Amino acid sequence: MTMRHPKDSSGRQELLPWLAVLALFLTFPAWLGEYWLGSAIVGLFYVMMAASWNLLAGFTGQVSFAHAAFAGVGAYTSGILAVKLGLHPLLGVPIGVAAAALLSLGLGALCIRMGGIYLSLTTLAFSEILRLVINNEYQVTRGTMGLKVPFILGDYSKATAFYLMLAAAAVVLLVIRWLLKSDLGLMFRAVQNDEVAADSLGVPVTRIRVTAFVVSGAMAGLAGGLYGHYLTLITPHIPSLDLMFLVLAMAVIGGMGTFAGPVVGALFLEVLAEYIRVWGEFHVLIFSLVALGFARFLPGGIVGLAGAWLARRGTPAGKGGAA
Amino acid sequence: MSDLLMYLTNGVVIGIIYALSALGVSLIVGIMNVVNFAHGELYILAGYFSAIFASALGLGPIPAMVLAVAAVFVLGLLLEWTLIRPTYGDDMYSLIITFILSIILQNAYLFIFGPYPQKPPNWISGASNLFGLFFYGNQRLLCLAVAVGVIAGFFLVLHKTWFGRVVRAVSMDREVAAMLGVNPVRVNLLAFGLGCALAGAAGVILTPIFPVTPTVGVGVSLTAFVVVVLGGMGSFSGCVVGGLILGLVENLGAAYLDSGYKHLFGFVILIMVLFFRPAGLFGQKQL
Amino acid sequence: MNELLRVEGISKRFGGVQALGEISFSLGEHELLGLIGPNGAGKTTLFHLIAGTLLPDTGQISFAGHDVTRLKAYQTCRLGIARTFQVTRPFAKLSCLENVEVALVGAEAPVAREDRGERCAELLGLVGLKGKERLDAGQLNLIDKKRLEMARALATNPRLILLDEVLGGLNSLEMGQAMDLIRLIHQDMGATVIWIEHVMGAIMRLSQRVLVLDQGELIFAGTPEQVAQDRRVIEAYLGEQDA
Numbered sequence: 001m002t003m004r005h006p007k008d009s010s011g012r013q014e015l016l017p018w019l020a021v022l023a024l025f026l027t028f029p030a031w032l033g034e035y036w037l038g039s040a041i042v043g044l045f046y047v048m049m050a051a052s053w054n055l056l057a058g059f060t061g062q063v064s065f066a067h068a069a070f071a072g073v074g075a076y077t078s079g080i081l082a083v084k085l086g087l088h089p090l091l092g093v094p095i096g097v098a099a100a101a102l103l104s105l106g107l108g109a110l111c112i113r114m115g116g117i118y119l120s121l122t123t124l125a126f127s128e129i130l131r132l133v134i135n136n137e138y139q140v141t142r143g144t145m146g147l148k149v150p151f152i153l154g155d156y157s158k159a160t161a162f163y164l165m166l167a168a169a170a171v172v173l174l175v176i177r178w179l180l181k182s183d184l185g186l187m188f189r190a191v192q193n194d195e196v197a198a199d200s201l202g203v204p205v206t207r208i209r210v211t212a213f214v215v216s217g218a219m220a221g222l223a224g225g226l227y228g229h230y231l232t233l234i235t236p237h238i239p240s241l242d243l244m245f246l247v248l249a250m251a252v253i254g255g256m257g258t259f260a261g262p263v264v265g266a267l268f269l270e271v272l273a274e275y276i277r278v279w280g281e282f283h284v285l286i287f288s289l290v291a292l293g294f295a296r297f298l299p300g301g302i303v304g305l306a307g308a309w310l311a312r313r314g315t316p317a318g319k320g321g322a323a
Numbered sequence: 324m325s326d327l328l329m330y331l332t333n334g335v336v337i338g339i340i341y342a343l344s345a346l347g348v349s350l351i352v353g354i355m356n357v358v359n360f361a362h363g364e365l366y367i368l369a370g371y372f373s374a375i376f377a378s379a380l381g382l383g384p385i386p387a388m389v390l391a392v393a394a395v396f397v398l399g400l401l402l403e404w405t406l407i408r409p410t411y412g413d414d415m416y417s418l419i420i421t422f423i424l425s426i427i428l429q430n431a432y433l434f435i436f437g438p439y440p441q442k443p444p445n446w447i448s449g450a451s452n453l454f455g456l457f458f459y460g461n462q463r464l465l466c467l468a469v470a471v472g473v474i475a476g477f478f479l480v481l482h483k484t485w486f487g488r489v490v491r492a493v494s495m496d497r498e499v500a501a502m503l504g505v506n507p508v509r510v511n512l513l514a515f516g517l518g519c520a521l522a523g524a525a526g527v528i529l530t531p532i533f534p535v536t537p538t539v540g541v542g543v544s545l546t547a548f549v550v551v552v553l554g555g556m557g558s559f560s561g562c563v564v565g566g567l568i569l570g571l572v573e574n575l576g577a578a579y580l581d582s583g584y585k586h587l588f589g590f591v592i593l594i595m596v597l598f599f600r601p602a603g604l605f606g607q608k609q610l
Numbered sequence: 611m612n613e614l615l616r617v618e619g620i621s622k623r624f625g626g627v628q629a630l631g632e633i634s635f636s637l638g639e640h641e642l643l644g645l646i647g648p649n650g651a652g653k654t655t656l657f658h659l660i661a662g663t664l665l666p667d668t669g670q671i672s673f674a675g676h677d678v679t680r681l682k683a684y685q686t687c688r689l690g691i692a693r694t695f696q697v698t699r700p701f702a703k704l705s706c707l708e709n710v711e712v713a714l715v716g717a718e719a720p721v722a723r724e725d726r727g728e729r730c731a732e733l734l735g736l737v738g739l740k741g742k743e744r745l746d747a748g749q750l751n752l753i754d755k756k757r758l759e760m761a762r763a764l765a766t767n768p769r770l771i772l773l774d775e776v777l778g779g780l781n782s783l784e785m786g787q788a789m790d791l792i793r794l795i796h797q798d799m800g801a802t803v804i805w806i807e808h809v810m811g812a813i814m815r816l817s818q819r820v821l822v823l824d825q826g827e828l829i830f831a832g833t834p835e836q837v838a839q840d841r842r843v844i845e846a847y848l849g850e851q852d853a
Contacts, residue, residue, distance in 0.1 A: 063418045110597045117358050117556075120418050121548045122597065124360075128545055129590045136583045183715045183723075186704075190712040193701035200661060200695075202687040202716030202766055241541065245426045252419060285430040292423045295416060296406060 018173075025166055029159040036274075037158045043270035044165040045227040048172045050250040050262030052219035055176050057248075058257035059185070060212040061192035062116055065244055066107070066123035069130045070100040070217040071224025072239020078225045079149040079234045080140060089152045093225035100221025101214050108210040108217075119213070127241060134236050144236055152229035161230040168226055172219050177259065179215070188212055242284070249291035255301025264302050325456035330578045331571065332453065336463050338570020339470045340529050344543060345550035345562040346477060347521030353494030353557040354514035356414055357407060360421040362522050362547055363540030364428035369395045369523030370530035371436055374443040384446040388527040392520050399519025403512050411511075425540065432537035440534035443527075466528050473524050474563065481559060486513065494557040522547075542586065549589040553596050555606025564604060568592070612639040614802050615660070615770060620669030620679075621826075622655055629655045630826045632669070637770075642796045642803045644817030644834070646810070648846055651823040653806045654696050657772045660804075661693045662686040674769065688718045692768035694759040696775045696806070702748030706739055706758055707731075709747050713765035733761040736794075738787060752779055760791065764799075771795060773805045777812055785812065792816060814838065822846065 028040055053067045077099040078092030087095075103126075111122040134141045141147055153160055179185050187208050190198040195205045228234040237243060246269065254265020269287065276283045294301055300308070344366060351359050359365075372391035376382045382390065406424065410416040447465050450458040481487035489505050525543075526535070533539075550569055554561025569589055577585040596603060615637040622630040630652040637643055645653050658664040660671060662683040671679045678686050701709050710730040714721040721729060734743055737757040742750065747758055756776050763771055773792065777785050789812055796803050796816075807813040813820065814834040822830040822837060824846040830837060837843055 057415065057419075061415050063415055063422075065422070110594065111601075114597070114601050116414060117352070117356070117418075118552070118597070118601075120358060120360075121552060122593065125545055125549065125590045125593055128541065129587060132584065132587050183720060186708060186712060186715055189704060189708075190701050190716075193703055194699045196663060196683075197695070197699035197701065197762075198712065198716070199683040200663065200687060200693055201713040201762055202684050202718070203712065204682075204684045245422070248419065248422065252423075281430065281433060285427065285434065288423055288427040288430060292406075292420065292427060295420050295423060296409065299416065 022166075022170065029162055034158060037162055039270060039274055041158065041162050041165050041230055042227075043267050044162075044169045045223050045230075046247065046250055046266035046270055047169050047263050048223035049220060049247045050254065050266040051173055051176055052216045052223070053247050054251045054256055054262040055179070055188075055219075056212050056216040058251065058261070059180065059188045059192060060209055062112070062209060062213065063120045064123045064213065064216070065120060065241070066104075066126045067216070067220050067247055068241065068244035069123070069127040069239045070104060070220035071227065071243070072130060072134070072236070073100045073103055074221030074224035075228030075234045075238050076134070076141060076147070077221075079147050079228050082149050082229075083147065084140075089150060089225075089229040093152075093222065093229070096225040097218050097221040100224070101218035104214045104217030105210065108213040112209045112213065113206045119209075124241075127239065127244065130239050131236060134239070146233040146235035149229055149232055149234055151232050152226065156232070161226075165226055165230070168222060172222070173263070175215075175219075180259065184208070184211065245284075246287065249287050251301075252291050253294045253301055255303030256299070258301070258303045261301050261303040268302065325454075326578070328454060329457050329459070330574045332459060333463075334571035334574035335567065336467045336570070337574065338567035339467055339474070339563075340525050340566075341546055341550050341570050342563045342566025343470050343474055343528070344522055344525035345547040345554070345566055346474070346559060347518040347525070348544075348547045349494075349551050349554070349557065349559060349562050350490065350514055350521065351518035352551065353559075354490060355407070355417075355511050357410075357417040357515075358421070358548070359515075359518060360418065360544060361402075361425040361428060361540075362518075363543030363545075364425045364432075365395050365399065365519045365522040366526035366543045367432065367535045367537070367540045368398070368428065369526035370443075370535035371432070371441060372523075373527040373530060374441045374535075377443040384443060384531075387443060391527050392523040395523030395526075396516050396520035399516040400512060402519070403515035407515060408508070408511070425544070429537050429540060436537065438537060440536050442530050442534035445531050462531055466532060470525070470528050473521075473528075477521070478559070486510075490514065491559075494559075546586075546589060549593045552593055552603055555603025558603065558605035561603055561605035613637070614639045614641075614674055616670075616672045617660070618670045618672075620656075620659055620666040620671060622652075622659060622664065622667055628826050630659070630666075633823075633826075633828050634669075635821060635828065635831060637802060637804065639769075640796075640800060640802055642792075642805065642816060642818050644813040644820040645804055645806045645823065646808075646813060646820060646837075647823035650825075651846075652826040653823055654774055655826075656823070657693060657774055657804075657806070660686075661691055661772060684716065687716070687766055690767070690769035691772065692763035692766045692770070693772035694756070694763055694774050694776060696778075698752065698755040698759055700747035700750065700755050700758055702746065704747055705744050706734060706747055706750070706761075707743045709758055710734060710761050710765045713762045717766060729765070733765050734758075736764070737761045737791060753784055756780075756788075760795075764795065768801055770802045770804070773803060773807075775806055775808060777807055777809045785809070789816060 029037060032040065049067060049071060057063050074096035077096035078089055081087040081092040081095060082089055107122060107126055111118040135143050152164060187203050190203055191205050191208050199205050224238055228238060250265035250269050251262045253269065254263065255261025273283060276286065298305060348359060348362055351357055369391045372394055373387045376387035376390050377384060406420050407417055410420060445462045447461045449461045451461055451464060453459045481491060489510055550562055550565040553568065554565030569592065572588050572592060573585055576588040613636050618634050619632045620630065621632050633656065647653055659666045662678065662681045662685065665680060670677065673689060673691060676689055678689065701712065707730050710733055711726055714726050714729060731743060734740060737760045739754060739757050739761065742754065750758060760776065777788055780788060792803065792805065793816065795801050805813060805817065817834055820832065820834050820837045821828060822843050829842050829846060830840050
């Protein structure tokens, strides 16, 4: 008898659609064209961002507004090391990840014991601090002009960047998957459901929450570092609240608290963004209205809708995954 | 010497407005355990309204302000009814929804009001000689007086009315609400509306001095949050003290340390409070 | 009888209200202690303080030779104090099986993965939730939620178990089952029990000793027979009859 939920028992079978998607993505550089390959890279960046934010918000119930900021920490750390010390991005990015993890640890240890609201407030403040520092330390960060950094690996090639991003996204998703199936994942969900009860059963609530925050922050650092070295220009847009909002909207629209939701949401919004780019500034307004509609009326997101539709047709929810 | 006094005066004026704005956040947190991330956007909205009512309708400054605050109050009631009420008991969704709302409002303002700063006409011109040492704008002094008046009114309501008693009891301990036989839905509605109206009041008072643009709301919200954490969640007198402290620290810090980092001082305070006294200066909540 | 729990002068204020004032008592190993008192007497607050969900303003609590006064709930749980909640707190979106599994994972030395299935099933069977293992806990009715809390608490291998109104809302048949379970926990499993209950008949029948709280004060301690005859206790309860 398997221990876990019936939804999870079909482990191998569930992997098939993911492998199919991965196989499809692997063929992209061959036929997609330069422009859309660029979009696919951005899309993968958002997949990592939304999935790791969802690990925190959707599975431990903590809303962080510093996720974009941690991506910025990853990007700027690695970028500055490359510019000032000539460090290779493949060494700089891991250092950026460590910096993001360390900062999340400090921030988490500081405010998580005080409860969820404090985390949201403090992370919002952190993101603003970072913006101020980047703008003020112009000599180091080049402020709003952006910091010119070397390409991630060898000569500039979108295919290289794409494969690296794809590998990183796959690793991030696998780690999240593994975490959710582990004892830690069970404790994440227990803490989200009822922290007082979890506490009374021996679950160290604060430590579990900080752990989720650090893992999630480190993943954002990785995504940001790779993204920065793909763009070769790191601007304050990466750690901005605008980008934070996009990540949040992707998770909400895709379906928070499901494994597939943020992936679906990120790719969906990135493709949609390409089509409504001509509307300029409006697209953020449209995204935010759609996100509000989902948050208010369809908290299960697209994945929740799809799951309900499949359930009505009597087939097991394939994509719902570790919901 | 006169420089120092001027910085202090500036600090007090700004600090009192911070306090006013923070009272709105504190009211909603205390009663509903909801942080309104669209707080700053409502502040801005009231600023825009006061400018438009004054210019388009030709109203005097006072009627324009009152009307602007009333409009934001009604909007607050509507927001509570349509968006916040369905999230009762799920703090995470209320955070997400108010955050999305703030983004919607920012972008809507950009579309409706344009990216350029807007302000209503000053209520008063000229300057007065303070302490025989320096001249200080009459507009700022009047702002201070009005803000003090609104805060005094708020505390009067808090201590003299049924609603105020309920608010004080519930902010101290949520379970008291049930004991007092309070209808929580109605109290929540009123608290959210009033919280928004306080943001609006701060907005209309400060807009003549600091014109509004679509994106300054983030800073306004953050300042209010810092004040609330500094004063202690759910403590109203803490908001007043916290607001004054922040106003003074920012102005003195900018004058004597580094003006580029003026707004960083608030966050430094936030971090220090969380480190040394996480419940805030007047907080009751224990770890 | 060995002393397992000692409570010395603990008190707790909420804002201006004295919820609990300077309570002291001690509890022997394998004792079954009944805790009664009118609504708002501070019974649940006492549980919160012992379990570490809240910290006391004054006083000291020691358990099995450890000072547990300032410990958090997860730490007291790992030392062997388990509890149920008056207003049930299931992990609503987790299955019953997973609800119990959380307790096995939360232990100082988590139970090995391959042994958990059996252990969870056994505990759920014990409390009468056989066949509902895979239901989400949020779908259970009130009685089953209370049963689930008992199973979760037992999964932590407690030396002391704090039961907060496990009979409320049960019919007489279910009440009988629940009392059998309490007897089982106390006598066969050898746990020490503190039991808050409003159903007098039940608590008088099973308890070896009864404490009576009224308005945050300990007004009486004695055997069930003594309690039933004490004037202060009767008055405290008569006051509540109208409520």
